[in-house]
Amino acid sequence: MSTDVKAAERRLGLWLCAPAAIFMILVAGWPILYSIWLSFNRYDLRFPQDQQWVGLENYQTVLTNEFWWTAFGVTVLITVVSVAIELVLGMGLAIVMHRTLVGRGLIRTVVLIPYGIVTVVAAFGWFYAWTPGTGWLAALLPDGSAPLTQQWPAILIIIGAEVWKTTPFMALLLLAGLALVPDELSRAAAMDGAGRWKRFVSITLPLMRPAIAVALLFRTLDAFRIYDNIYILTNGAQNTGSVSIITYTNLVSGLNLGIGSTMSVLIFITVAIIAFIFVTVFKTGTPGTEGRR
Amino acid sequence: MPIGERLTRFIAAALATVGLAAVLSGCGGGGGMTVINLYNAPQENLSRIVERCNQLADGRYRIALNTLPRDADGQREQMVRRLAASDPGMDVLGIDVTWTAELASANWIRPWPDALRTEAEKGVLEAPLETATYEDQLYAAPYNTNVQLLWYRTDLMPEPAQTWSELVATAERLASAGEPHYVEVTGAQYEGLVVWFNSMIASADGSILNEAGDKVELGRPAVTAMKQMRDFAASAAANPSLSNTQEDTARLAMESGAAFAQLNWPFVYASMVANRPDIAENFAWAPYPGIDSPGRAPLGGANFAISAYSEHPEEAFDAALCLRDDESQLMAAVHDGLPPTIESVYADPAMADPYPMRDAILEAIKTAAPRPVTPVYQNVSTVTSALLSPPRGIDPTGDERRLADQLKDALESKGVLP
Numbered sequence: 001m002s003t004d005v006k007a008a009e010r011r012l013g014l015w016l017c018a019p020a021a022i023f024m025i026l027v028a029g030w031p032i033l034y035s036i037w038l039s040f041n042r043y044d045l046r047f048p049q050d051q052q053w054v055g056l057e058n059y060q061t062v063l064t065n066e067f068w069w070t071a072f073g074v075t076v077l078i079t080v081v082s083v084a085i086e087l088v089l090g091m092g093l094a095i096v097m098h099r100t101l102v103g104r105g106l107i108r109t110v111v112l113i114p115y116g117i118v119t120v121v122a123a124f125g126w127f128y129a130w131t132p133g134t135g136w137l138a139a140l141l142p143d144g145s146a147p148l149t150q151q152w153p154a155i156l157i158i159i160g161a162e163v164w165k166t167t168p169f170m171a172l173l174l175l176a177g178l179a180l181v182p183d184e185l186s187r188a189a190a191m192d193g194a195g196r197w198k199r200f201v202s203i204t205l206p207l208m209r210p211a212i213a214v215a216l217l218f219r220t221l222d223a224f225r226i227y228d229n230i231y232i233l234t235n236g237a238q239n240t241g242s243v244s245i246i247t248y249t250n251l252v253s254g255l256n257l258g259i260g261s262t263m264s265v266l267i268f269i270t271v272a273i274i275a276f277i278f279v280t281v282f283k284t285g286t287p288g289t290e291g292r293r
Numbered sequence: 294m295p296i297g298e299r300l301t302r303f304i305a306a307a308l309a310t311v312g313l314a315a316v317l318s319g320c321g322g323g324g325g326m327t328v329i330n331l332y333n334a335p336q337e338n339l340s341r342i343v344e345r346c347n348q349l350a351d352g353r354y355r356i357a358l359n360t361l362p363r364d365a366d367g368q369r370e371q372m373v374r375r376l377a378a379s380d381p382g383m384d385v386l387g388i389d390v391t392w393t394a395e396l397a398s399a400n401w402i403r404p405w406p407d408a409l410r411t412e413a414e415k416g417v418l419e420a421p422l423e424t425a426t427y428e429d430q431l432y433a434a435p436y437n438t439n440v441q442l443l444w445y446r447t448d449l450m451p452e453p454a455q456t457w458s459e460l461v462a463t464a465e466r467l468a469s470a471g472e473p474h475y476v477e478v479t480g481a482q483y484e485g486l487v488v489w490f491n492s493m494i495a496s497a498d499g500s501i502l503n504e505a506g507d508k509v510e511l512g513r514p515a516v517t518a519m520k521q522m523r524d525f526a527a528s529a530a531a532n533p534s535l536s537n538t539q540e541d542t543a544r545l546a547m548e549s550g551a552a553f554a555q556l557n558w559p560f561v562y563a564s565m566v567a568n569r570p571d572i573a574e575n576f577a578w579a580p581y582p583g584i585d586s587p588g589r590a591p592l593g594g595a596n597f598a599i600s601a602y603s604e605h606p607e608e609a610f611d612a613a614l615c616l617r618d619d620e621s622q623l624m625a626a627v628h629d630g631l632p633p634t635i636e637s638v639y640a641d642p643a644m645a646d647p648y649p650m651r652d653a654i655l656e657a658i659k660t661a662a663p664r665p666v667t668p669v670y671q672n673v674s675t676v677t678s679a680l681l682s683p684p685r686g687i688d689p690t691g692d693e694r695r696l697a698d699q700l701k702d703a704l705e706s707k708g709v710l711p
Binding site: 047149 | 711
C-alpha cells in the first residue's frame, strides 16, 4: 500500500517536472543538436550551393590542425595558471575578510569592485596601460618594448587581467566556506597546542573542501571559455588566441559554420569532461553527501 | 489629472511618435520618402557627397549615411553578420576591393543590371573595374582606387631605387655613413603583409592563386619573393620593429626622420607636408620597386554594392551611381585624398593642388597587382600573414610548400583560420 502511494507520488512528481524539462530541452538542447548536425556538414556561407554531409571530416580537419592545438594549449595554460593563482589569492582575501572586525561591509564591497567592472571595460584599461605611449605600465618597461605584440608577455598580461578580475569572486565563494568552519574546533585545537598553520591545514581546509571544490569548478569552467579579455588585448594575434577566439574567427569572421560548429562541439565536450572530473573525483556536484558515502 | 489618464496620454503620445517615425523612415508606399541606407567606412567628408546626391534625388529618396567601424575587419564583420541574417536595413554597401567575390558568391549582393552596368563602367580604369567584377558580372560600382608608391628623401637617395636590392644597397651605404637608413614597409602580421607579399610575387611574374581563384599557384616566383622579403628583413634597411609596422607606423617613422624611404599609400604626402615641412621639401615619389626591374604596386580601393536584401533596389542603384559619379569622385579626391576610378577626373584642374602625384598614381594603377579574387580571400589572407610573420624568419622553400598546403585547404573551405 505504502509503496503504491510512493510510486504514485513519484509519478506525479515526474509529471509536474515534465513541462520544465521539455522547455529546457527545447531551449538548451536544440542549439546543441543543431551545432552537432552542422559539424557533420560542409557548410560555408560563401558557397551556398556546396553544402553537403561530410561525416567526421570536419573533426579530422580541426583535430589535425596546428592552429587549433595551439589555441587549446594556450587556453589550458591560462586556465590552470590563473585558477591556481586565484585560489591562493582568493583564500588570502577570504581570510582577511573573515577576520576583519571593523568595517567589514566596506572591505567586502571594496574587494568586489574589480568583479563588478564589465570585463571589456577593464580589458581596455589593461590594453591602454600596456600600450607604449598611452600606458603607465608600458612606461615602466625599457624603450621600444610592446609586450602585447609578443606571445609570452601577452599571455602573462592576459592571465594577469583574468586574475585581477575574478579573484574577488573566488574570495567570495571561499568566504562562504570559511563561515561554515565552527570556531570551537579551532579553539580546541589551539588548546592542544596546534599552531596557526597546523590548524589551517588540518581543520579549516578539510572542512572547506566542498566550498573549495565548487569555487574551483566554477572558475575552471569559466576560465576555459575565456574570450573577452583576449579579444580586447590581442584578438588572438601571435598565437595568443583561446579556443573561444579561434571558434569565433572561423564561425563569424570566416563564415564557415561547419568548421566553427565542430570547434564549439569540441569545446562543449571538453567542458563536459572537466565538469565530470570535478563531480566524480571531487564530488562537487552534491555538497553535503560526503558523510553518507 | 489622475494617474490613469496621464498614463493613457503618455502611451498615446509614445505610439504617435513611433507611428510618425515609421512614416518618416518611410517603408515607401504611404507617400513618405524612401530612405536608402548607405553603410560605409569612416570618411570625413562623405556627408557632403551624400548631401549632393540627396539634392539630385529631388525627393524620390533620401540617402542616410551610416558609418561602419574604423578597421576593415570590423567593417566586414558587421556587414556579413547582418547579411547572413537577411537584414533588409542595409541598401548601399561601401565594400573593400577584396570582398567582392565573397559577398557575390554568398548571394548577398546584386549583380548590376545591363543598362546600369554600362553607366557604372563608363570611363573607369581597368584595374579598379576588375576589382568590382566577379565571374564576368559587375557586382559593384567602382568608387575609389589606391596604389602604393615608393616615397623617399631626395637628399639621402638622389635617384629613386628601382628594385629592392637597390634599396638595400642604398640603406647599407647610408648606414655606414651614419645617416637615416631604414626603409619602412608594412611587415606586421595583418593584411599589409599580404599586400607586400602579393606585390613581390607579382613583380616576380607569379601570383598567389590562378586567375579563376580556385587553384594555388605560388611556385618559383613565390620562393623568389619570399627570399627577397627575408633578405630585406635581415638587412640594414629593416627597422627593428618591422614585424610590428602597419601603414601608420611607417608614416610616423618616416616623419620622425628615422627612415629615408617608405612603401605606402598616397595619404602620407599630405601628412608629411602638414607635419614636417622641412622634410617635405625633399619628399618625392617613384614607382614601386621590383625584383629585377620596377615592380607592380599594390592595388586598393572601395566600391559600392547593393545588398540582396534591400527593399528598394531601384533607388539604391540610382543612389550608388550618384555617389560615385565624376563630381562625387572629385569631391572624395580633393577633400579626403581618395584616388578616383574614373580616368577623366585626374585631368580636372581642381586635382592639381591636392594631388601633385596624380600622374604617378595613374601610371601605377595601369600595372598594379590586384589581390587574389576568391570567395575565401579572408582565409587566404589570414593564413598567408600568419605564415610570413615575422618576415625575418621566412624559410623560402619550406614556407612556400607549407603555404601551398594551407591555401589548398582554405580553398576547399576545410582550412582552419588561426
